[in-house]
Amino acid sequence: xxxxxxxxxxxxxxxxxxxxxxxRKVQYIISLFAAIAHLVCSxxxxxxxxxxxxxxxxxxxxxxxxxxxxxSHVYFWVVLVSYSYLNRPLIVKEEKSKKLYFMMLNVxxxxxxxxxxxxxxxxxxxxxxxxxxxxxxLIYYYRDKESLEAMWxxxxxxxxxxxxxxxxxxxxxxxxxxxxxxxxxxxITSFTRSAAQLNPIWLKASxxxxxxxxxxxxxxxxxxxxxxxxxxxxxxxxxxxxxxxxRGTALMGVLRIYQIMVRTGTADFARxxxxxxxxxxxxxxxxxxxxxxxxxxxxxxxxxxxLGLITLGxxxxxxxxxxxxxxxxxxxxxxxxxxxxxGNIHRAYRSREVNSVWNVLQAMPWTGWxxxxxxxxxxxMPPFGIxxxxxxxxxxxxxKPLLLAAVLFFLFFIFVGMSKTVFHMLYTAPSVEQxxxxxxxxxxxxxASLTLLVLLIALGLCMPxxxxxxxxxISKDFGIIL
Amino acid sequence: xxxxxxxxxxxxxxYLVITSRLKTYVSILRAQGVLLSAIMVFPFLHHLSVHIxxxxxxxxxxxxxxxxxxxxxIIIDLDVHxxxxxxxxxxxxxxxxxxxxxxxxxxxxxxxxYTPIEPIPFASAFSAIVxxxxxxxxxxxxxxxVIGFLILENxxxxxxxxxxxxxxxxxxxxxxxxxxxxxxxxxIAINKISSTFAKQDVTVLGRLKD
Numbered sequence: 001x002x003x004x005x006x007x008x009x010x011x012x013x014x015x016x017x018x019x020x021x022x023x024r025k026v027q028y029i030i031s032l033f034a035a036i037a038h039l040v041c042s043x044x045x046x047x048x049x050x051x052x053x054x055x056x057x058x059x060x061x062x063x064x065x066x067x068x069x070x071x072s073h074v075y076f077w078v079v080l081v082s083y084s085y086l087n088r089p090l091i092v093k094e095e096k097s098k099k100l101y102f103m104m105l106n107v108x109x110x111x112x113x114x115x116x117x118x119x120x121x122x123x124x125x126x127x128x129x130x131x132x133x134x135x136x137x138l139i140y141y142y143r144d145k146e147s148l149e150a151m152w153x154x155x156x157x158x159x160x161x162x163x164x165x166x167x168x169x170x171x172x173x174x175x176x177x178x179x180x181x182x183x184x185x186x187x188i189t190s191f192t193r194s195a196a197q198l199n200p201i202w203l204k205a206s207x208x209x210x211x212x213x214x215x216x217x218x219x220x221x222x223x224x225x226x227x228x229x230x231x232x233x234x235x236x237x238x239x240x241x242x243x244x245x246x247r248g249t250a251l252m253g254v255l256r257i258y259q260i261m262v263r264t265g266t267a268d269f270a271r272x273x274x275x276x277x278x279x280x281x282x283x284x285x286x287x288x289x290x291x292x293x294x295x296x297x298x299x300x301x302x303x304x305x306x307l308g309l310i311t312l313g314x315x316x317x318x319x320x321x322x323x324x325x326x327x328x329x330x331x332x333x334x335x336x337x338x339x340x341x342x343g344n345i346h347r348a349y350r351s352r353e354v355n356s357v358w359n360v361l362q363a364m365p366w367t368g369w370x371x372x373x374x375x376x377x378x379x380x381m382p383p384f385g386i387x388x389x390x391x392x393x394x395x396x397x398x399x400k401p402l403l404l405a406a407v408l409f410f411l412f413f414i415f416v417g418m419s420k421t422v423f424h425m426l427y428t429a430p431s432v433e434q435x436x437x438x439x440x441x442x443x444x445x446x447x448a449s450l451t452l453l454v455l456l457i458a459l460g461l462c463m464p465x466x467x468x469x470x471x472x473x474i475s476k477d478f479g480i481i482l
Numbered sequence: 483x484x485x486x487x488x489x490x491x492x493x494x495x496x497y498l499v500i501t502s503r504l505k506t507y508v509s510i511l512r513a514q515g516v517l518l519s520a521i522m523v524f525p526f527l528h529h530l531s532v533h534i535x536x537x538x539x540x541x542x543x544x545x546x547x548x549x550x551x552x553x554x555x556i557i558i559d560l561d562v563h564x565x566x567x568x569x570x571x572x573x574x575x576x577x578x579x580x581x582x583x584x585x586x587x588x589x590x591x592x593x594x595x596y597t598p599i600e601p602i603p604f605a606s607a608f609s610a611i612v613x614x615x616x617x618x619x620x621x622x623x624x625x626x627x628v629i630g631f632l633i634l635e636n637x638x639x640x641x642x643x644x645x646x647x648x649x650x651x652x653x654x655x656x657x658x659x660x661x662x663x664x665x666x667x668x669x670i671a672i673n674k675i676s677s678t679f680a681k682q683d684v685t686v687l688g689r690l691k692d
Binding site: 057120122123125126129130132133136137140145146148149150151152153155156159160163166167170173174177178182183184185186199201202229232233288291292293297 | 596597598599611615618624627631634635638641642645648649650653654656657660663664667668671674675678679687689690692
């Protein structure tokens with residue numbers, strides 16, 4: 001019980017403090033404390049040291065444990081760097097946004113935690129919608145025309161999307177017509193247990209609505225545009241939070257329905273839909289990677305690519321499913337590194353356009369090198385973890401050679417497109433009228449990025465037994481024997 | 483009785499399609515809020531209790547009073563032009579909606595043979611969802627997009643009552659609160675959009691693309 005209190009009540013208390021105390025430093029300290037406590041608790045639950053109490057509405061299964069740890073990890077680093085981020089002098093208009101910043105982060109943590117541990121689909125829906133509401137004001141942080149448009153689009157598209165997901169959940173309730181579950185609560189455990197009796201047609205309809213609806217939040221093409229605009233215009237820590245944990249939470253909703261479907265004859269239908277969605281996302285990332293002129297949008301498209309790959313892995317099943325779970329972990333951590341360093345570049349060059357950025361490696365050696373290594377990690381270069389998780393996904397795809405060929409084709413050209421942009425930013429020598437700026441000091445964002453990169457290598461080289469066990473357990477829950 | 487109320491609900495949708503005054507849109511939202519609350523109360527009319535009344539009352543307050551007032555306030559504060567500017571001929575729009583509704587009603591009738599659904603509330607709910615989406619697609623003003631979203635939400639709400647999925651009170655309240663906050667945030671965003679850009683319609687939102 002105490003663990004549950006720390007995970008949910010502490011962020012709530014922290015929201016209260018942030019609302020009433022105007023001092024930003026106090027807000028930061030309280031939020032950081034909540035983040036650390038959340039991280040410790042998530043780790044205790046993840047490693048099985050503490051077994052929290054469960055009831056009909058709250059459940060800590062292997063999937064929740066993994067996603068909860070990802071959330072607290074990403075959240076901790078984001079909060080850690082936020083204070084120094086807020087102290088950067090950039091534009092005056094932000095002052096108003098800063099007042100809300102930590103409070104909204106805490107609302108985000110609370111809602112997201114609730115979404116991840118909920119066993120009731122209605123509760124999941126409410127919590128997932130609340131995460132959107134908490135993140136929307138944060139997207140409008142810079143208070144300029146672009147961020148306003150991004151916030152409107154994100155809020156509108158995701159709200160409509162999530163409304164569709166709700167229709168999907170109601171279809172799930174319809175699928176229970178004539179069984180013992182009719183008129184009962186939408187509990188994932190009871191639906192999973194009696195999955196075989198559910199009406200397959202409604203179950204399929206439910207999956208389509210949930211998948212399409214939540215795609216707006218996960219960033220699966222063709223529902224991705226709101227997500228791209230929001231991620232690229234939000235301040236870097238918020239973008240890291242969105243790419244690192246929010247997409248995962250939405251993915252969880254899809255996984256929950258899929259978890260019910262794997263026990264029925266409709267599993268193949270869900271897999272096909274996920275493979276199509278994943279492949280189309282890769283295609284979209286491949287097309288736009290050559291078109292983007294804004295490096296934060298490039299990173300957002302990279303998120304589309306990786307979430308597409310994860311969905312594809314889940315749809316493929318077998319070893320690819322386990323690979324997809326590991327990929328979720330590695331992708332989240334890498335995105336934090338990339339967005340934080342991109343934020344440093346944005347601060348120094350005051351532009352998100354690739355053509356306005358040059359010679360980063362010399363001008364900002366810490367940021368430049370960390371960005372470069374973050375890039376190496378995201379393109380799955382060994383020994384970073386993503387290399388191994390992608391390898392697992394490819395191994396799973398070996399049974400479908402044509403699909404594997406298409407995936408490799410897209411990934412190769414995404415790699416080419418992304419390298420072109422990244423190397424342009426890092427190496428291009430300044431022209432006569434462009435003067436290179438400042439040398440930089442070692443900051444907390446560098447510390448965070450460095451630690452995460454080391455962690456990514458360590459996780460790639462020697463995977464902890466606990467992580468393997470949890471991924472094994474999740475696979476088992478989804479009917480996959482590794 | 484639910485069937486009669488659901489049909490009334492459908493008629494409000496048709497009225498929504500042909501009207502060109504912004505004020506009528508808000509009145510329709512109000513009427514739908516009242517109808518939805520009534521639909522929720524009717525099955526329990528003979529054994530009313532405080533517990534049963536919480537959700538319909540909340541929905542009445544939020545959907546029929548608070549949200550329409552808030553939208554009215556935005557329309558007055560921003561001095562939004564009171565006539566709707568459609569991007570489709572009203573008659574064509576009506577045809578489209580009637581065709582969709584007929585398809586939905588026939589489909590619901592066919593489906594009710596296989597699954598235990600109430601065809602009329604089910605079809606009315608889906609008609610509202612479709613009308614909401616069409617409003618978002620075929621209208622330019624952002625405030626009407628918000629109204630379209632609310633019509634869609636009303637449809638889902640009606641669908642929820644027709645499916646009889648058991649939701650804990652706290653979840654129902656949470657979902658209503660969420661919808662209210664979404665509308666509140668959208669209202670603030672429209673306010674900002676109107677002070678940042680010259681107009682409050684979708685044509686100004688085209689800066690972000692690749």
